[in-house]
Amino acid sequence: MDEKGINSGPLHGLWAVTNRELKKWYKEPFIFIISLVQPIIWIGLFGKAMNLGEIFSAGSLNIPGLDLPKQIIDSLSQEILKSTFGTTNYFSFLAVGMLSFIVLFSAMSSGMTIVWDRRLGFLNKMLTTPLSRGNVIMGKVLSSVIKALVQAVIVLLIAVLLGLTFSAQFTVFSLAITFFALFLLAMGLSSLFIMLAIRSTRWETQMAIMNLLNLPLLFASNAFYPVKFMPYWLKPIVMVNPLTYANNVARAMLIGVTPTASVAFSVLYLVGFAAIFSFIGIFLSWKYISS
Amino acid sequence: MTDSIIKVVGLTKIYNHTVLAVDHISFEVNRGEIFGLLGPNGAGKSTTIGMLNTLLKPTEGTALIDGIDVTKEPSNVRKIIGVVPQEYTADEDLTGWENVMLIADFYGISRDISRQRAKELLEMVGLTEASKRKVETYSGGMRRRLELAMGLINKPKVLFLDEPTLGLDVQTRTAIWEHIRKLKSEYNMTILVTTHYLEEADEFCDRIAIIDRGKIVKADTPENLKKGVGGDIITIQLTKDGKDVDQALKGIQGVTEVKNNGDGLITLKVIDGGAVAPAIIKAFTQMNLNVTRLTLARPTMDEVYMTYTGRNLREEQATSEETFTMRRTMRTARS
Ligand SMILES: Nc1ncnc2c1ncn2[C@@H]1O[C@H](COP(=O)(O)OP(=O)(O)OP(=O)(O)O)[C@@H](O)[C@H]1O
Ligand SMILES: [Mg+2]
Numbered sequence: 001m002d003e004k005g006i007n008s009g010p011l012h013g014l015w016a017v018t019n020r021e022l023k024k025w026y027k028e029p030f031i032f033i034i035s036l037v038q039p040i041i042w043i044g045l046f047g048k049a050m051n052l053g054e055i056f057s058a059g060s061l062n063i064p065g066l067d068l069p070k071q072i073i074d075s076l077s078q079e080i081l082k083s084t085f086g087t088t089n090y091f092s093f094l095a096v097g098m099l100s101f102i103v104l105f106s107a108m109s110s111g112m113t114i115v116w117d118r119r120l121g122f123l124n125k126m127l128t129t130p131l132s133r134g135n136v137i138m139g140k141v142l143s144s145v146i147k148a149l150v151q152a153v154i155v156l157l158i159a160v161l162l163g164l165t166f167s168a169q170f171t172v173f174s175l176a177i178t179f180f181a182l183f184l185l186a187m188g189l190s191s192l193f194i195m196l197a198i199r200s201t202r203w204e205t206q207m208a209i210m211n212l213l214n215l216p217l218l219f220a221s222n223a224f225y226p227v228k229f230m231p232y233w234l235k236p237i238v239m240v241n242p243l244t245y246a247n248n249v250a251r252a253m254l255i256g257v258t259p260t261a262s263v264a265f266s267v268l269y270l271v272g273f274a275a276i277f278s279f280i281g282i283f284l285s286w287k288y289i290s291s
Numbered sequence: 292m293t294d295s296i297i298k299v300v301g302l303t304k305i306y307n308h309t310v311l312a313v314d315h316i317s318f319e320v321n322r323g324e325i326f327g328l329l330g331p332n333g334a335g336k337s338t339t340i341g342m343l344n345t346l347l348k349p350t351e352g353t354a355l356i357d358g359i360d361v362t363k364e365p366s367n368v369r370k371i372i373g374v375v376p377q378e379y380t381a382d383e384d385l386t387g388w389e390n391v392m393l394i395a396d397f398y399g400i401s402r403d404i405s406r407q408r409a410k411e412l413l414e415m416v417g418l419t420e421a422s423k424r425k426v427e428t429y430s431g432g433m434r435r436r437l438e439l440a441m442g443l444i445n446k447p448k449v450l451f452l453d454e455p456t457l458g459l460d461v462q463t464r465t466a467i468w469e470h471i472r473k474l475k476s477e478y479n480m481t482i483l484v485t486t487h488y489l490e491e492a493d494e495f496c497d498r499i500a501i502i503d504r505g506k507i508v509k510a511d512t513p514e515n516l517k518k519g520v521g522g523d524i525i526t527i528q529l530t531k532d533g534k535d536v537d538q539a540l541k542g543i544q545g546v547t548e549v550k551n552n553g554d555g556l557i558t559l560k561v562i563d564g565g566a567v568a569p570a571i572i573k574a575f576t577q578m579n580l581n582v583t584r585l586t587l588a589r590p591t592m593d594e595v596y597m598t599y600t601g602r603n604l605r606e607e608q609a610t611s612e613e614t615f616t617m618r619r620t621m622r623t624a625r626s
Contacts, residue, residue: 005400005401005403005404006370006398006399006400006401007399007400007401008370008399009399012396012399013396013397013398013399015396016393016396016397017397020382020385020393023384023385023389024382024384024385027384028384120378120379120380120383121376121378121379121380122380122381122382124346124376124380125374125376125380125394125441126397127345127346128344128345128346128369128372128374128376129369129394129397129398129445130366130369130370130397130398130399131397131398132366290346290347290348
């Protein structure tokens with residue numbers, strides 16, 4: 001066995017695992033495009049077609065008999081919007097919420113890839129090579145994070161095209177903080193879903209888990225609606241949901257909504273979430289990946 | 292002196308605390324040998340290979356590959372082995388070339404070396420042209436050959452092949468075995484192989500272990516195994532019935548069994564048929580009987596297999612091929 005030309009460092013093969021996933025993705029533009037359709041439909045449907053902001057506009061708020069001047073109604077409705085969503089533009093509010101949504105959906109499907117790899121024998125193939133078990137998992141997480149962030153960028157671009165307006169304080173720095181928060185969210189969620197899939201050989205089980213978790217995680221967050229108007233029993237759930245904190249950061253940074261929890265706290269919360277779940281995820285996966 | 296590269300002592304696997312799949316097996320494989328594991332479905336062949344290639348943790352016992360313990364230093368074992376599993380493992384969404392290069396990356400082989408090797412290996416298995424295509428377009432034989440190339444990218448000292456020819460046509464099977472032979476002769480590679488095709492095991496393996504219900508019931512060279520089941524079979528056709536010849540035939544040295552229905556066709560079981568045949572003809576001449584035809588048949592692996600497992604492998608072969616086809620259908624159904 002010639003030792004030269006052999007890299008047996010602890011991270012060898014990590015990029016190979018990651019790139020394999022990415023390759024499948026960018027080589028199949030169809031799947032790539034399909035995955036973007038959902039958040040865009042949400043943006044269009046809730047942001048444009050069923051725009052909550054419209055309810056408070058001058059046209060709909062005209063009370064007969066009470067002949068309020070248009071100016072007053074306008075400023076009144078602006079105030080209502082402002083106090084409800086923290087911005088007068090519900091479309092922007094929702095569009096930014098869709099960033100964490102796409103990250104959630106992207107991270108969910110990462111668990112699926114490991115089920116298929118186990119089912120189709122590729123996982124076993126990997127495990128008979130000197131590739132470390134940790135790298136098998138980290139490669140999956142990493143590729144999932146990259147996919148999630150790329151999709152988030154595209155969703156943001158589309159939202160801008162559709163009329164998302166940034167706050168006056170918006171800078172490149174705000175963008176960096178936002179994507180750092182989304183990165184942490186993607187990291188924690190991907191680890192979580194890979195962990196849930198690690199021993200599974202049935203994709204049906206995985207689908208069931210995904211379906212069970214996706215809408216509750218999405219609606220029990222501030223993605224569509226602000227926390228302060230939620231019923232008391234829902235609030236605790238919303239306040240542990242990492243999506244809420246990612247939305248907090250993104251909204252504060254991009255459209256200037258004053259968040260319920262400070263940006264610093266939100267970022268810290270996400271750091272903790274990502275650290276704990278990727279640690280547990282990688283540890284458990286490493287332990288239970290083979291029998 | 293025999294130099295054994297695989298040493299297995301008391302290796303045992305119990306799945307989920309209940310299924311005893313491999314039951315304290317011990318064997319050694321010599322360096323540069325093609326060693327066959329033969330046995331019915333569920334005998335524990337794949338489980339044995341799984342423990343040797345570090346995929347499964349043994350419940351008990353030890354195994355050394357080139358002196359390295361599979362449970363204590365699995366990552367060092369992985370560096371020197373190649374594995375071609377029973378099922379197809381290549382990533383169907385990637386091309387043949389990408390698959391081989393991917394495995395090379397898993398081994399940490401630097402790009403300039405792996406490119407060269409991948410080229411040579413794909414050439415060797417005759418996939419140079421096809422390697423630019425996605426694996427989902429490959430036929431069964433092409434997939435097998437690709438798996439072989441993938442298993443060889445690290446120039447392993449020991450190659451594990453689990454049913455490398457299952458479900459393939461005779462021509463492809465022969466081609467695969469030619470590759471295996473070449474690996475042995477050119478690189479002195481040690482090959483541990485399982486198969487359901489007895490004639491393949493007979494023709495290509497240096498030694499065979501017959502495994503049944505998790506235990507090795509017999510291990511030897513194909514030659515010795517066949518000798519062990521009672522020697523050759525001689526069939527004689529006489530012009531007359533030859534009713535009273537049994538006693539005389541049994542007196543000939545080497546004859547162990549005589550079957551005579553009295554219709555002129557006599558079947559004998561003999562040890563070393565070639566040497567006994569002249570004596571038999573002589574005996575008949577002395578009894579004034581004319582032998583019109585004498586055929587000498589060596590016992591086949593089928594008989595060996597029957598003797599040690601009490602089963603007929605032909606039926607097993609069919610069920611294995613069936614499950615294999617089913618698995619493939621399932622793979623295709625995925626997309
Ligand atoms: N993951 C598992 N969990 C539980 N039992 C298992 C598992 N894998 C195999 N077995 C059982 O262990 C026994 C040996 O299986 P193994 O796959 O090693 O047989 P085999 O000789 O390779 O058979 P085949 O010729 O069908 O490939 C069988 O009874 C099988 O059902
Ligand atoms: Mg098997």
